[in-house]
Amino acid sequence: MTPRTGRHFLQIPGPTNVPDQVLRAMAAPTIDHRGPEFAALTLRLLHQLKPVFGTSGPVVVYPSSGTGAWEAALVNTLSPDDRVLCFETGHFATLWAQMATALGLRPDIVPGDWRHGADPDELARRLTADTRHTIKAVCVVHNETSTGVTSRIPEIRRVLDDSGHPALLLVDTISSLGSLDYRHDAWGVDVTVAGSQKGLMLPPGLSFNAVSDKALAAARTARLPKSFWDWEPVIAANQRGFFPYTPATNLLYGLSEALDLLAAEGLDEIYARHARHARATRAAVRGWGLEVLCADEREHSGSLTGVLLPRGHDADKVREIILERYDMSLGAGLGKLAGTVFRIGHLGHFNDLTLAGTLAGVQMGLGLAGVPVDPAGLGAALEVLGAP
Known part of the structure; x- marks a missing residue:
């Protein structure tokens, strides 16, 4: 060559591309993930993440790709054979729907041409027809990485509110978080899915769920099997600055630096x-x-x-x-x-x-x-x- x-x-x-400052931060010596220095790092990171998601609620961090956060969003909120409405806006939206099938859910696919985002009018028609409220969640990719099309999440939320339908709103922001305007709380999103390797300027290896109160309530009755992806032990351990598993310590160093860079630019x-x-x-x-x-x-x-x-x-x-x-x-x-x-x-x-x-x-x-x-x-x- x-x-x-x-x-x-x-x-x-x-x-x-990963900034040099982030690369240097990740090169620091690994510390004890059960010690006080690490606890302080975790508590600071969890606080810094909230404005990026636009939330005051919990943000769960996993040592995984974004695919893991997809699964976490589904298994924490849903039960076997639940109906899930999925908009086919591109390749990754299709993969998320395929995962739902593999987990024992029943995805209703809204077909798309991969040149348009999720259609609020079609959502209104589907929700109006669902008089028994059998649709338990609506899954939308905010920014479809395979196409360069961004769905209008506030309009999707407005349709849910206007219809009075209780379905959860699950949104993939893997290629939009930290790059495009996004507001988990203000837009009424129940679970936001994100990954580290795009707008957060890190290598792959961290994924995230921002979680609403409604989603936390759903998690108390959800019956899909889960262990590693279970929010409850993560959120509980996070209160003290720790995780219920060995975290990706050096990626968290990089995340801290990346969040500082985002805050400095605004x-x-x-x-x-x-x-x-x-x-x-x-x-x-x-x-x-x-x-x-x-x-x-x-x-x-x-x-x-x-x-x-x-x-x-x-x-x-x-x-x-x-x-x-x-x-x-x-x-x-x-x-x-x-x-x-x-x-x-x-x-x-x-x-x-x-x-x-x-x-x-x-x-x-x-x-x-x-x-x-x-x-x-x-x-x-x-x-x-x-x-x-």
Whole structure:
């Protein structure tokens, strides 16, 4: 393989680039996870996490990928054969529904075209028809990582409230937390699912559930089997700064540093930065003469952009050329989007010059791959980035 110079551009939508400060924090010596120093770290972290989720309630931390937090959300709140309404907004929404089936639940799938978010009007129709309230939970992916489409969670909550339906609202924020505006309490979410490797700027290995009072009440009667994922012993141990299992100590060091970085920049500033980078990326895509996968202007993601290639062009070949020629990784099309879409990640530890370099590499790679593009695309993005 040709020797590389310079840095690798990791522009997949997660895992994202880890700041040097976070890497250095994780390199600290491991401490006793039963000692007072660790207890102080845990209590500080749990307090720091609350504003990121927009909650005053408990946030449960697991040493796992986000898939573990998916499972925790389901097994803590539901019982065998419960109906769960799942919106098929993309590949990861589909996987969450498949997990529900494997756990003994009955998911009702709301089909989607993977270009739109969860439809509040369809939710209203489904809830109106459920006069016996057999639907126990509604599962929505806030920001679908496979497509770059963001569902409108406040509208979903409003439908639940207006219908008077008691179903729980479970929301996956794995590629939105710490990047897009999100408010667990204000939006009436019952369980928020998150992971460490995207907006929180850490390596994979930590996952999270933010939990409402309603969800905690549901957990007292839920009958799906659980042990490791059980909220109750974690929340109880957390009161003293500990965990009922061996935690990922050095990842927690990194989390502390990452939360300090988020607080220093400010959440509102972070959300605005991500939105601006997303606008610049869409300007480039449209300037090239290509199509943004997300088809609803209200639902564009601030953390990634899916790019739909013209018929006859292979998105994986484009990604291969860009990786080989420019040492840049882009996200693949997943599931039924394989080969037709590539994804540009613009989230986490990221700035204007990194985005400019990313889009320049994409433009050059598209040309090398024989995809007809207008080179004015990059200039359109730079105009957005250069605006006061």
